[in-house]
Amino acid sequence: MASIKEIELRLNDIQTETDPRFIELLSDERKGVQQAVAKWRKRQAEKANLRQAFAEMTRHELKARDDGAVIIGGVDEVGRGPLAGPVVASCVVFPEGEEFLGLTDSKKLSETKREFYYEDIFARATAVGIGEATAEEIDTHNIYEASKLAMVRAVLNTNAPLDFLLVDAMSLPLEMKQESLIKGDARSVSIAAASIVAKVTRDRYMKEIAKDYPGYGFDNHAGYGTAEHLQALKTFGVTDEHRRSFAPVRKHVTTT
Structure with a gap:
């Protein structure tokens, strides 16, 4: 008879309750086994919720693809409110079909989570661009225009043949199809990723x-x-x- 530890490891490979291995465990009356089964069900429910949230956050990307777009960049900026430092923007292009479960607005994530997603985005994204506007440029142009400048630079630094942009609450002066989304970092996975890259980049700069x-x-x-x-x-x-x-x-x- 398999030990509880062995069963816990086995559950890591099981994806559905229709798996014969899972069905077999349901008849094992040991308390430890049933606790492991309950934990597995909880993890599966959490994963299903994350998948549903991810599906909701890819609606705008899917619509853009249905309309003919191929390479879609999500754009966001951080740092409008501080008294010091640059405003930093990012543009992220996600590969079609990739799942980034749990990805959301950078403000809703802990620093540890942001750092994790930052590395994951750079590892799996099709392209990432970063742009900034300095404190001096903010003073020269005003914070709104400087934010727009940083976002344009991020798009240009993506170095990808973009044909559509999803932009957080902004219209950019670029000859490119784009959609401005209010609270876009909570509605689009591409914009959320851009917000994370921009946030981590800026925080690292300020620490330096x-x-x-x-x-x-x-x-x-x-x-x-x-x-x-x-x-x-x-x-x-x-x-x-x-x-x-x-x-x-x-x-x-x-x-x-």
Whole structure:
């Protein structure tokens, strides 16, 4: 008779309840076996929910393909709100038929999950492009236009013959068919992937510049206007990474 451990391992290879191996386990009255079966059913239910969510988030990609698009890029940006650092955008092209279960808006994921998906996206995506607009460009153009600039750069840096874009709440000045989706990072898997790539890229950048600007806590708050950051502005002044057109920063530019 197989041990409970052996049965748990066996269950990892079983995909459906119609599998004869699973049916056989149902007649095993050992408590450990029935607990293992219950855990398997729970995992299968969770996976089914993830597949359903993934199917919902691929509707826009599927519609674009039905309309004739072949290479579809999802575009998103992060970093509009911070007082320091660039706004970063990404464009991601997914291979048709690939499953990325659990992929969603980067804001809904833990840092550990974002890092996992970031690596998975780069490993499996057809193409990934990243673009940014610096703090100086944000001051020159305003944050909306700078965000658009970063997104255009991300599309161009994808280096793929894109024929359709799914863009998070933005229309880009590109001669390319595109669809703007409000809350696109929660509605399109391609945009969600772009939001993750952009978020991880920007967070890594802010952690790196924290070494150059000790005392500001960029590695803790990524440039957002936290109490720690506002106090650092009072104590140390404005850096080259700060957005001088933003009010909490601007008042320190005039007084330092």
